[in-house]
Amino acid sequence: MVTASLHLDTLSREFLNNPYPTLAKFRAENPVFWDSEFKTGCNNGMGVWQIFRYADIKSLLSDRRISSEIPATQLELYPIEAQKMIAGLFSVTQKVMLFSDPPKHTRLRSLVGKAFNPHIVEHLRPRIQEITDEILDNLEGATKIDFVQDFAQLLPVNVIADLIGFPRKDYPQIKNWVTCEVAFLAGADVSLELTYHSRTEYLNYVDEQINHRRQHLGKDLLSALITVQEEGDSLSDGELQGMTWLLILAGYETTFNLLGNALLVLLQHPEQLQLLRENPDLVETAVEEILRYDTAVQYLRRVAKEDFEFQGNLIKAGQDIGLWLGSANREPEVFPNPDRFDITRQPNPHIGFGYGIHLCLGAPLARLEMQIALKTILQRLPEFYLSPEGYEWGSNPGMRGLKSLPLVLS
Ligand code: HEM
Numbered sequence: 001m002v003t004a005s006l007h008l009d010t011l012s013r014e015f016l017n018n019p020y021p022t023l024a025k026f027r028a029e030n031p032v033f034w035d036s037e038f039k040t041g042c043n044n045g046m047g048v049w050q051i052f053r054y055a056d057i058k059s060l061l062s063d064r065r066i067s068s069e070i071p072a073t074q075l076e077l078y079p080i081e082a083q084k085m086i087a088g089l090f091s092v093t094q095k096v097m098l099f100s101d102p103p104k105h106t107r108l109r110s111l112v113g114k115a116f117n118p119h120i121v122e123h124l125r126p127r128i129q130e131i132t133d134e135i136l137d138n139l140e141g142a143t144k145i146d147f148v149q150d151f152a153q154l155l156p157v158n159v160i161a162d163l164i165g166f167p168r169k170d171y172p173q174i175k176n177w178v179t180c181e182v183a184f185l186a187g188a189d190v191s192l193e194l195t196y197h198s199r200t201e202y203l204n205y206v207d208e209q210i211n212h213r214r215q216h217l218g219k220d221l222l223s224a225l226i227t228v229q230e231e232g233d234s235l236s237d238g239e240l241q242g243m244t245w246l247l248i249l250a251g252y253e254t255t256f257n258l259l260g261n262a263l264l265v266l267l268q269h270p271e272q273l274q275l276l277r278e279n280p281d282l283v284e285t286a287v288e289e290i291l292r293y294d295t296a297v298q299y300l301r302r303v304a305k306e307d308f309e310f311q312g313n314l315i316k317a318g319q320d321i322g323l324w325l326g327s328a329n330r331e332p333e334v335f336p337n338p339d340r341f342d343i344t345r346q347p348n349p350h351i352g353f354g355y356g357i358h359l360c361l362g363a364p365l366a367r368l369e370m371q372i373a374l375k376t377i378l379q380r381l382p383e384f385y386l387s388p389e390g391y392e393w394g395s396n397p398g399m400r401g402l403k404s405l406p407l408v409l410s
Contacts, residue, residue: 057323
């Protein structure tokens with residue numbers, strides 16, 4: 001039954017600080033409902049079907065009646081003066097696999113998969129270790145750090161930009177562009193003008209880098225993507241631009257947020273932190289539990305391609321569907337004691353990396369980064385505590401992460 005007046009207020013400080021009690025309430029009482037007030041950067045307040053249960057989310061993520069594309073009709077939801085900007089913002093999303101359906105998605109994913117394969121990722125292991133050590137070397141002697149700024153933000157941007165082959169001096173600027181993009185896409189409170197400006201600068205930069213790399217092919221991922229294209233397996237110029245844009249976007253913000261969430265959750269569960277210190281081999285299951293317990297990508301957006309009935313509701317063609325991964329990962333029917341953080345939890349079929357055809361392409365890289373980072377931090381920082389001034393959660397409900405995490409080191 002449709003309950004018209006229900007609304008999930010994701011921008012309240014209470015929700016941003018801890019969404020799980022609210023998600024649990026909706027999951028139990030209103031697991032599927034139409035939220036007419038909900039707004040994302042794409043739909044400008046058109047409303048959304050909110051979905052909270054694990055089984056429902058998995059079933060919709062494998063349902064060909066829903067799409068990852070951002071329909072051009074959503075442009076019309078913006079005032080005339082904003083439409084040019086929105087069209088500019090949408091132009092790149094139309095070329096990337098994250099916002100594509102089969103057969104376009106299948107072709108793009110297979111091309112990128114050839115260039116960005118597990119072999120390339122495994123090769124990165126020593127480089128990730130080196131970057132982690134370098135960051136920690138720079139913190140040597142410090143008695144107080146902000147873990148978010150001084151570690152979490154640095155590792156993934158260095159890894160992903162190194163992998164792609166962007167110059168190191170550009171990393172701070174890349175970080176700013178990506179943060180703005182992600183905030184807009186996830187419906188956080190960020191201005192259209194700022195996002196448009198940031199996207200234009202970022203795409204110009206990506207084009208410059210591609211042009212430069214064409215003249216000086218190397219061993220980086222960008223060269224591999226260009227070569228895949230030149231072997232006739234056809235990534236068009238626009239697709240190459242979109243793919244580069246996507247990889248940085250998807251590889252940076254997600255991992256840095258998860259790193260911050262990881263440290264905080266370990267500090268909030270000292271017995272689990274101690275267990276991991278004493279048994280570093282538990283790092284693999286620990287990372288999976290962090291991806292379940294407090295994942296970075298909380299929310300996925302889809303659009304209905306046709307009218308269909310779902311759990312007694314009529315979902316109409318063109319309507320947005322919001323899938324709350326953070327809620328699915330606390331589903332009591334799948335995870336015994338779902339609110340308990342347990343680094344030994346097995347099995348752990350969380351969907352922190354999504355599910356179905358769009359399952360995270362960077363999951364092996366993200367896992368490796370998380371495992372190396374946590375292991376090295378625990379080896380090299382014997383004692384660390386939450387600083388009394390406290391931490392602060394960010395303001396993006398779709399991408400959960402900390403704005404600051406001050407730590408005292410001793
Ligand atoms: C902890 C870190 C990460 C998390 C939590 C995460 C999560 C996700 C999720 C939930 C999706 C599915 C999106 C959807 O269905 O709409 C996704 C897709 C994707 N991720 Fe990740 N991701 C992470 C790290 C990375 C990294 C490091 C990279 C790349 C370097 C990456 C690249 C991608 C790409 C390219 C896609 C699109 C796949 C497709 O459309 O087929 N991700 N990620």
